[in-house]
Amino acid sequence: MALIVQKYGGTSVGNPERIKNVARRVAQAREQGHQLVIVVSAMSGETNRLIALAKEVQPQPDPRELDVVVSTGEQVTIGLLCMALKEQGVPARSYTGAQVRILTDSSFTRARILKIDEERMRKDLDDGCVVVVAGFQGVDEAGNITTLGRGGSDTTGVALAAALRADECQIYTDVDGVYTTDPRVVPEARKLDYITFEEMLEMASLGSKVLQIRSVEFAGKYKVRLRVLSSFQDGGEGTLITFEDDIKMEQPIISGIAFNRDEAKLTVLGVPDRPGIAYQILGPVAEANIDVDMIIQNVGVDGTTDFSFTVNRNDMERAVAILENVKKHVGAREIRGDRSMAKVSVVGVGMRSHVGIASKMFRTLAEEGINIQMISTSEIKISVAIDEKYLELAVRVLHKAFELDQVGS
Ligand code: ADP
Ligand code: ASP
Ligand code: MG
Secondary structure: OOEEEEEEOOHHHOOHHHHHHHHHHHHHHHHOOOEEEEEEOOOOOHHHHHHHHHHHHOOOOOHHHHHHHHOHHHHHHHHHHHHHHHHOOOOEEEEOHHHHOEEEOOOOOOOOEEEEOOHHHHHHHHOOOEEEEEOOEEEOOOOOEEEOOOOOHHHHHHHHHHHOOOOEEEEEEOOOOOEOOOOOOOOOOOEOOEEEHHHHHHHHHOOOOOOOHHHHHHHHHHOOOEEEEEOOOOOOOOEEEEOHHHOOOOOOOOOEEEEEEEEEEEEEEEEEOOOOHHHHHHHHHHHOOOOEEEEEEOOOEOOEEEEEEEEEHHHHHHHHHHHHHHHHHHOOOEEEEEEEEEEEEEEOHHHHHOOOHHHHHHHHHHHOOOOOOEEEEEOOEEEEEEEHHHHHHHHHHHHHHOOOOOOOO
16 A cells, blocks of 8 residues: 555646546545545636736735635635545545645745645545645745745645655646657657656756646655656556666756746846946845846956846846846946747756767757857756747757657657
């Protein structure tokens, strides 16, 4: 008998039929003798609908109240799934994040999990009951409802698996595993049987939304066995996220391509080229809690230079306002903002032992006439910022150039 945490995403619980389908799968796993904790997302589209509703009433919704509103999506699905399970004769009990007591900090809309009370779940499991928990939500020390950021049900799943020391955490979604890139953009993308934890962490942080980055961080920290599978197919093994020591096979040089459309570039033109300037520009941006991603400072000419960096597109307006202020202090010439940026990254642990990956990436993009505006690298990834209108082309040609469509690549 194993203790398994299964998480079902929005599409997998998108209508009553699909909820019944999930109940059937849960019932089957239970018949095999497993103890089960099920985490569900809101029905697909529901979280977006609730956010839009909130914005109609208050254009910049109060974060505490926004969490009260959006957390209701998951409350609906836990109740419905328990009903479907009971219809199939399976004893089940639903809990919101607060009822379990998934304790988080108080950063509304992007809270972090601090502690999980497992007693109640353990008792239900010992009684032979399936435990159904609302994803994406928790409660802070003061009793306020919090949410964990978009895609946060993945993190609920992995965090529960860590707290319960589950044998496996299975993330059921609308694709049958982690692919070499988003199969909706490149139909030739291949499903990976394994991906290393480090690679998955990079893929998630660079825009592959198949797993929320925090869920991968949790899995790494608590060594949770994590698998991504389809809720629509029977029998597949999905993709296992492995820790490097588990791997016996040879590593491909590049495992996948990640991309992110939500980037914006800010440029400060004609700043005096002197020590401390980067700090004077980026200090106030950091103080406003805006994450800066790629940074470039050009070579100075005539004592001045240009300084560019990227931020999330949602933060662009705020960043421009801050820079207009900075401009006066440091004596810059002009501030420019460009909302139409995208980032494409190639990821692979094999890069450590191979040279020439960057030049192959740059040559491939050059052959298509795609201009690279910024570059950043780490030991296992190379990212470039490009104009958003070339994003899909860039992903497709890179996928082909690195032969990710070939089995055994
Ligand atoms: P869920 O609602 O189940 O949480 P998501 O929409 O959050 O599902 O994540 C699944 C989606 O992630 C897929 O439908 C796919 O379009 C997208 N995706 C992006 N990159 C990848 C990748 N490398 N492998 C698989 N899916 C990916
Ligand atoms: N329902 C939330 C969202 O749409 C959480 C999730 O699906 O993981 O972001
Ligand atoms: Mg998701």
